[in-house]
Amino acid sequence: MPRVQLPAVTPKRRAWNKGRIVGQKRSLLPKQVWAIRARLEMARNLRDLLLFNVAIDSKLRGCDLVKMSVSDLVRDDRVRERVSVIQSKTRRPVQFELSENIRKTIAEWIKSAEMSGCRFMFPSRFHDRLHISTRQYGRLVRDWVAAIGLEPSGYGTHSLRRTKAAEIYRKTGNLKAVQLLLGHSKVDSSVRYLGVELEDALSIAEQIDI
Template identity: 65%
Template sequence: MENVNLPAIRDCRQPWNKGRVVGQKRPLLPNHVWAIRVRLELAERKRDLALFNLAIDSKLRGCDLVKLEVADVYAAGLVKERTSIIQSKTDKPVRFEISEGTRKSIAQWIADPLMIGSKFLWPGRFHERLHISTRQYARLVREWVRSIGLDPTSYGTHSMRRTKVVQIYRKTGNLRAVQLLLGHTKMDSTVRYLGVDLEDALSIAESVDL
């Protein structure tokens, strides 16, 4: 029997990323941050305001942010000005500041009746889930950016992580400071994360007059 070469049969399943914007998500701009804060304050969404503010200040990955405990940020009746946690990805500590506005929103959230007896800072709605999931956090981020007219496909949880460090880098050019704030073990990881390129380096160089 003669052998016949038949064309290969290809899987026609739709690509997982069809219609999605993939790649690095944009950081929020300062006016975006303030617009979202105002909307959350007016809506009296205490948890979301505290979560949004701490996401910006802490620069934590979503997996670490959702697992924060009350004791991580609160002691002796006050919200801490600085704190540290062990990162899930690297198993290394990272420190972060908690600004005055963020401390105020966290204190208001902790005082809410919904927080009575909760070990976690962002408790889950169901008994089997002790804290919100990273998927829930991602949905909240999409909701926040959509509320001020931004395209939710261009932003994500890493937008929250990148927002403050991008501003720090633009104002100081200090990559080492950004590396420490993000808890990166390698400088090239920080460079890739910020999207630093030759134009950035030249702009920094041009601002220094010797």
């Protein structure tokens, strides 16, 4: 009896996003920023407080944020008011300001025992790593938003990158400024990143009379 050759069956791989909510993550509202900040201040968790505040102010991607060194923020024992960082994704420089309160926190943090001998601003608590990983950072963000009653699946590290830029856009409608602050090469990228809708654009246009 001749043998019948059956077609090979390739097992289906589980989709990477099965069971996950994907898509653009929400930015935080000002009241939510203050709620997270207050919790970290009460806990006296200087590293995480600084990580959160610098993430909001710098608008950096997580991969650039976690690798920030002490020398990026401090020069000649003084905390810089303005900082410039070369983005690893685009190799383009992006600048940001540090508020007075954040500069005070940085000065306190670099003098703490936890920072003794550390080159990076956000050292990992795992001994085999010099700084926290982007995965660790992502877990921290989920913990922060969950602590104030938000659904963690709707937020991520890009929520912090987007927060201040979204607020600047809401208050000024200046996409060019947002483009420069986010380090995007094109305004179109900022439009997509912020999720600017036609209604937003029309509302801005209505305010301009020429």
